[in-house]
Amino acid sequence: MERKEILEVKNLSVSFQMYDKGLRQKELQVIRDLNITVHEGEILAIAGASGSGKSLLANAILGILPLHASVKGTMKYRGESLTLERQRKLRGKEIALVPQSVGYLDPLMKVGKQVVGVNGSKDRQREVFARYGLGKEVEQMYPFQLSGGMARRVLIATAMISNAKLLIADEPTPGLSTEMAKETMGHFRDLAKEGRGVILITHDIDLAFAYADRVAVFYAGTTVETAPASDFRKGPSALRHPYSKALWEALPQNGCKPIPGTQPYAGNLPSGCLFAPRCPYRTEACETTIPVRQIRGGEVCCNHAT
Amino acid sequence: MRRIRRKKNQRKRTIYLILLIGILLLLLVIAGRFLSPEQYGPDYNEKKLTPSIQHLFGTDYLGRDMFARTIKGLSNSILIGTLAAGFSACVALVLGILSATIGGLVDKIISYLVDLCMGIPHLVLLMLISFMMGRGLRGVIVGIALTHWPNLTRVIRGEVLQIKNMQYVKVAEKLGKSKIQIAFQHILPHVIPQFIIGLILLFPHAILHEAGVTFLGFGLSVDTPAIGIILSEALKHIATGMWWLVFFPGMMLVMVVMMFDQLGEHVRRLLDPSSARE
Amino acid sequence: MNKYVKYIVTTLLRMVLLLIGVSIVCFMLITSSPIDPVEAYVGSESNISQEQKDVIAEYWGLNNPPVQRYVTWVKNLLHGDMGISIAYQKPVTQILAQRFQTSAVLMITAWILSGIIGFLIGIVAGSHAGSVLDRVLKTFCFILSSTPAFWIGLLLLAVCSVQLGWFPVGFAVPVGKAASEVTVLDRIHHLILPALTLSITGISNIALHTRQKLIDVLHSDYVLFAKARGESAFQIIKRHGLRNIAIPALTLQFASFSELFGGSVLAEQVFSYPGLGNAATTAGLKGDVPLLLGVALFSVLFVFAGNFMANLLYGVLNPQIRKGEGQ
Numbered sequence: 001m002e003r004k005e006i007l008e009v010k011n012l013s014v015s016f017q018m019y020d021k022g023l024r025q026k027e028l029q030v031i032r033d034l035n036i037t038v039h040e041g042e043i044l045a046i047a048g049a050s051g052s053g054k055s056l057l058a059n060a061i062l063g064i065l066p067l068h069a070s071v072k073g074t075m076k077y078r079g080e081s082l083t084l085e086r087q088r089k090l091r092g093k094e095i096a097l098v099p100q101s102v103g104y105l106d107p108l109m110k111v112g113k114q115v116v117g118v119n120g121s122k123d124r125q126r127e128v129f130a131r132y133g134l135g136k137e138v139e140q141m142y143p144f145q146l147s148g149g150m151a152r153r154v155l156i157a158t159a160m161i162s163n164a165k166l167l168i169a170d171e172p173t174p175g176l177s178t179e180m181a182k183e184t185m186g187h188f189r190d191l192a193k194e195g196r197g198v199i200l201i202t203h204d205i206d207l208a209f210a211y212a213d214r215v216a217v218f219y220a221g222t223t224v225e226t227a228p229a230s231d232f233r234k235g236p237s238a239l240r241h242p243y244s245k246a247l248w249e250a251l252p253q254n255g256c257k258p259i260p261g262t263q264p265y266a267g268n269l270p271s272g273c274l275f276a277p278r279c280p281y282r283t284e285a286c287e288t289t290i291p292v293r294q295i296r297g298g299e300v301c302c303n304h305a306t
Numbered sequence: 307m308r309r310i311r312r313k314k315n316q317r318k319r320t321i322y323l324i325l326l327i328g329i330l331l332l333l334l335v336i337a338g339r340f341l342s343p344e345q346y347g348p349d350y351n352e353k354k355l356t357p358s359i360q361h362l363f364g365t366d367y368l369g370r371d372m373f374a375r376t377i378k379g380l381s382n383s384i385l386i387g388t389l390a391a392g393f394s395a396c397v398a399l400v401l402g403i404l405s406a407t408i409g410g411l412v413d414k415i416i417s418y419l420v421d422l423c424m425g426i427p428h429l430v431l432l433m434l435i436s437f438m439m440g441r442g443l444r445g446v447i448v449g450i451a452l453t454h455w456p457n458l459t460r461v462i463r464g465e466v467l468q469i470k471n472m473q474y475v476k477v478a479e480k481l482g483k484s485k486i487q488i489a490f491q492h493i494l495p496h497v498i499p500q501f502i503i504g505l506i507l508l509f510p511h512a513i514l515h516e517a518g519v520t521f522l523g524f525g526l527s528v529d530t531p532a533i534g535i536i537l538s539e540a541l542k543h544i545a546t547g548m549w550w551l552v553f554f555p556g557m558m559l560v561m562v563v564m565m566f567d568q569l570g571e572h573v574r575r576l577l578d579p580s581s582a583r584e
Numbered sequence: 585m586n587k588y589v590k591y592i593v594t595t596l597l598r599m600v601l602l603l604i605g606v607s608i609v610c611f612m613l614i615t616s617s618p619i620d621p622v623e624a625y626v627g628s629e630s631n632i633s634q635e636q637k638d639v640i641a642e643y644w645g646l647n648n649p650p651v652q653r654y655v656t657w658v659k660n661l662l663h664g665d666m667g668i669s670i671a672y673q674k675p676v677t678q679i680l681a682q683r684f685q686t687s688a689v690l691m692i693t694a695w696i697l698s699g700i701i702g703f704l705i706g707i708v709a710g711s712h713a714g715s716v717l718d719r720v721l722k723t724f725c726f727i728l729s730s731t732p733a734f735w736i737g738l739l740l741l742a743v744c745s746v747q748l749g750w751f752p753v754g755f756a757v758p759v760g761k762a763a764s765e766v767t768v769l770d771r772i773h774h775l776i777l778p779a780l781t782l783s784i785t786g787i788s789n790i791a792l793h794t795r796q797k798l799i800d801v802l803h804s805d806y807v808l809f810a811k812a813r814g815e816s817a818f819q820i821i822k823r824h825g826l827r828n829i830a831i832p833a834l835t836l837q838f839a840s841f842s843e844l845f846g847g848s849v850l851a852e853q854v855f856s857y858p859g860l861g862n863a864a865t866t867a868g869l870k871g872d873v874p875l876l877l878g879v880a881l882f883s884v885l886f887v888f889a890g891n892f893m894a895n896l897l898y899g900v901l902n903p904q905i906r907k908g909e910g911q
Contacts, residue, residue: 064811092814104809108827108903118815118823142903158813418605425606429846430883433868434610437876440618514732518850521734522865541738541854545753549742556735563730 003039005079006166006197007061010035012073014053014060027070030056030266031221032274034073035292035299038166038197043188045200045208045229047247048218049263054201058097058168061199063087077166092119096164100171102151105143111154112139120161128157132187149180156187167191168199173207185211205247209233217244220263220274225305227298240300243275273302320572327569331384334562338381346374346531354548363554367543376555378531380562383513387566390450390516391508398455399501402462406470407489416463420456428453429518436524446525450512458504465500469493499577506570510563517559533559588899588906595895599888610880611654619871622646657877666881667874671866676878679863684882687859689771691848693779698786699837705787706794706833711821713799721791729788734850737781741854744777751777754856778855785847786840793836797829831901838897841890845883 014031030053038044046054059065061075063084075082077090087095099105105114116125129138132153138146146154152172159167169188173181181204189211192198202208208215209232216226225241232238235254236245246259261278270276272287279286281304290301348368357364363372405416423431432449439445469475475492483491519525520534533555540551622637641647648656660666666676709721745751752758752774757766801807801824810820849861856862860879867875899905 059808059812062812064808088814091812097809097812099805099809099812104805106806106810106824106827108831109824117810117813118819119813144904158809162813418602421602422605422609424842425602425884425887426610426880427842427845427849427883427887429849430864430880433849433864434613434876434880437619437868437871438613438617510730514730517732518734518846521850522853523869537735537738541741544738544741544746547742547746549747552735552738552742556732556738559735560727560731564727567726567730 003041005037005039006077007036007038007199008074008076009037009061010074010076012057012060012071012075014056014065014069014071016066017068017070028266029221029269031060032269034222036199036216036223036226038199040165040195040197041192042213043192043198043200043211045202045212045215046218046223047202047205047208047215050203053221053266054203054218055100055170058170058199058201061087061168062091062095062097064091092117093162094164095166095168096159096162098155098159098167098169098172100174102143102146102155104155105158107143109142110139111141111143111146114143115154115157115161117158117161124161125157128160131160132157148176149183152176152180152184153187156184160191164196166197166199168201170201171203172200173202173204181207205251217241217247219243220269221266222274222301223299224275224302225298225300227300231296231298238296240295240298240305241275241302242279242281242304275302317576320575324569324572324576327565327572331562331565331569334377335381335384338378338384341374341378341381346370346378354546357550357554364548364550366539366548366551367546372536372551372554375531375536376533376558379533379536379555380558382530382532383516383559384509384562386447386450386516387509387512390447391454391505391512393451394454394512395458395501395505395508398458398462398504399497401455402459403466403489403493403497405459406463406466407485407493413463416459420459423453423456428515432515432519433522433524436519441524442527443525443530446516446519449519450516453515454508454512458501458508461504462497462500465497466493469496503570503574503577506566506573509566509570513559513563513566591899591905592896595892599892603884603888606884607658607881608654610877610884611657612650614873614877614880615650615653617871617873661881666878669867669872669875669878671870671872671875672863676874679875680860680878680882683858683860683863686857687848687852687861690775690778690782690851690857690859691844693775694782694847694851695786695837695840695844697779697783699790699833701783702787702790703794703833705791707798707821707825707829709791710795710798710802711817711825713795713802718795722795725788725791728784729792731784732850733781733784733847734854736784737777737851737854740777740781754854774855774857778851778857781854782844782847782851785843786837789840789843790833790837794829794833797832798825801825801828831898834901835894835898838890838894842887844890845886 012031012034013029015027015029017027034057036044036046046057048054056065056069060069060071061082063082065071077086077095080086082090091097105111112122112125112129115128116122125139126136129135134150134153134157138150138154143151143154155172167188172184172188176184185207188198188200192213200208200212209229212229214226215229215232216223218224225239225244227238227240227244230238232244232248236248239245239248243259246257249255249257250259259278264270264274264277270287273279273282273290276282276286283303285303290303292299292301293305295305348370349365350369352361352365352371353369354367355361355365355369361371361373363376365371366375401416401419405413426434431453432446435449435452436445439448470493475488478488478492516525517532517534517537520532521538522534523538525532525534536555537552540548540555543551622640646653664677666680668674669676669679672679705721705725709718712718741753745753757763757774758770761770798821802820807820807824810824815823845861848859849864851857852859852861853865860882863875864879864883866872867879
């Protein structure tokens with residue numbers, strides 16, 4: 001069954017105007033030629049190392065990047081172009097963010113009032129709280145009083161108060177026990193089953209492989225491979241991009257083999273394939289722009305992928 | 307390239323501004339020193355004149371030229387401010403470093419002293435010290451010098467605590483250098499910029515307090531031209547409608563205070579660019 | 585023990601300790617003055633003999649060692665006896681009570697005025713940070729902080745009272761009017777200029793502080809999240825800005841009692857307003873030791889009350905402290 005697309009991001013680039021060492025103004029590109037598609041009822045994980053600009057992707061989709069950021073490329077929500085004006089109308093209503101931690105809640109506002117926000121209602125908040133097993137007493141609490149599990153559910157509740165069709169969860173599990181991470185992912189799975197699209201931004205590769213439907217591997221500001229999560233569970237032979245394979249092999253249960261080299265700094269990216277400097281299959285062709293190819297039901301951005 | 311040049315220009319501009327303000331203030335002080343008593347003394351033929359070319363700021367009820375008196379007064383104020391701010395800043399430097407490097411009981415005592423000094427309204431404390439000194443000019447100078455250290459002490463204490471936690475200081479500690487050695491070799495040089503900035507920014511406070519306490523009648527005798535006294539005399543004759551007695555001297559005081567404030571800000575920009583306010 | 589109660593008790597203890605220190609400092613400063621209180625009492629022209637002066641000195645205990653004098657003073661103080669004012673020939677406690685009532689009206693009015701104006705300026709500037717409006721307001725604040733309030737008072741007096749005749753030239757009530765005939769309107773009429781003058785002292789501080797705090801809040805993660813949830817700029821300031829800058833601003837405003845008192849001394853001098861500050865100046869200039877000591881101690885208590893309220897309020901308004909245990 002072909003599912004409907006909710007969000008389509010094509011060739012997205014995000015850059016910042018920066019002062020390099022206080023002397024020269026410089027454009028710092030943090031996201032470059034990024035492509036993702038999210039369908040109804042699916043969880044798309046965007047997995048990659050910390051500090052690779054994943055959180056900015058969420059801000060770009062919501063249209064809340066700082067003023068000195070510039071965005072290029074196209075974004076479509078339900079087939080229609082996502083302009084700044086439309087982003088302003090949709091955010092908090094159709095597109096909702098589930099933030100990383102309680103640090104994203106106003107420390108001086110009671111949780112109940114905060115979950116209601118500006119678009120929700122008291123009744124709806126009670127409903128959502130009941131769904132996530134949050135008692136009435138939680139309404140009267142301040143963010144700092146929430147326990148880890150409670151906080152997680154409150155954060156999801158902030159998104160569920162609206163009837164959002166697209167959820168963006170930014171690192172929803174760090175600091176949680178395996179049990180709790182599992183429970184949290186269960187919540188997202190339920191939401192997907194109800195027909196919503198979920199983007200799961202995470203650096204926890206295991207989590208992405210285990211719970212997502214599809215995984216987009218994020219490297220140095222771009223997606224190098226997007227493939228069904230089942231491929232990632234199978235192992236390197238099913239994967240396409242050398243980085244994805246290396247990532248798989250770097251997992252503790254798969255031998256913990258580190259990838260030589262480091263991820264390039266956003267201001268200092270190579271011109272062609274971003275992974276080329278660390279890639280064992282590197283050839284001269286890798287120094288030019290690499291087209292996105294469809295291979296075995298996945299998308300990959302590599303000349304050598306088979 | 308253009309940006310680099312602009313940055314350089316900015317630095318140059320900051321230096322020029324510092325020099326300009328410094329020279330203006332210095333000129334003011336020197337001009338005040340060279341004014342003879344005849345120039346700011348009474349002239350009964352020219353009483354209560356409105357401002358004109360001959361008397362820029364007009365004359366008062368004794369025919370004294372207000373421009374000369376204002377310059378003389380500001381010159382005095384700046385000198386008193388220099389003396390007092392210099393002393394207070396040194397006290398703050400010593401106490402701040404002692405407090406942060408030795409710590410323990412010394413830190414507690416110094417912090418207590420800071421709180422103590424801040425517990426009394428500043429102006430009341432100035433009045434008390436002036437009273438203790440039997441009033442007069444000495445009372446004002448001692449009062450201003452003795453009461454401006456608490457804030458800067460806190461700043462320097464905080465600064466030193468930060469430096470103390472840096473890697474190289476910890477290494478020096480491990481190498482067995484004494485606390486005093488560390489304080490002089492590693493900490494003092496890094497506090498100097500904060501100290502200079504703090505010192506300059508003490509001036510406005512010192513000058514304003516000096517003006518306030520002399521305005522109340524403590525301190526300088528009635529004939530000494532000081533802004534506080536000029537203004538308190540203007541108050542006595544306010545009903546006569548001689549507005550220029552109030553306006554010009556006060557205006558000049560505000561300008562001098564703002565010049566010191568700007569001087570401090572620009573020196574900060576030069577010495578410690580990261581902490582300068584935008 | 586509840587964290588909040590503990591917080592208040594430790595704060596209070598620390599303050600009492602400070603208060604004792606401050607009272608000793610005040611006492612030492614005043615009693616070590618070369619200005620002879622007996623001389624000040626009898627006046628320099630009087631022909632009272634040296635023996636009689638010695639009798640007075642003995643009666644006041646001026647010949648006792650300082651520590652004993654301090655103890656006696658504190659003992660009397662605890663019995664509500666602060667001595668007799670030389671300048672006014674009345675018990676100091678009576679003068680303080682009466683003068684404070686007059687000053688309190690002035691200080692409270694100015695305090696509220698400066699708080700509201702400063703807070704508003706801070707919010708407008710902070711929410712438009714970097715704009716022309718922000719720059720204008722910031723410059724205004726810097727000029728204000730360089731300007732002695734008493735000079736503004738003098739200007740107001742010269743312009744509004746003398747030139748325009750809109751306001752009286754001084755005092756708290758119309759001169760020559762019997763106390764029973766003085767109306768509330770009279771008092772307000774006499775209060776406006778001094779209060780305006782005194783309020784100037786505090787505006788710049790609270791405005792610049794509020795501005796910076798608001799900028800910090802607007803750059804916080806929770807404001808970013810509020811934006812993500814569809815809150816408009818106005819809603820963000822209303823819902824999160826005010827909530828998060830109110831506590832520091834109120835705390836700061838209470839902690840400004842020291843400047844408020846100092847400012848009132850100057851403002852009362854300008855407007856011949858018969859309050860505490862005026863009494864302090866008179867006492868200092870006339871060598872009225874008991875009154876000076878009394879006013880000084882009172883001013884210290886006033887500052888402490890402000891600081892204590894700041895601490896208390898911080899505790900009451902901040903849920904992290906109020907709710908105690910938490911986490």
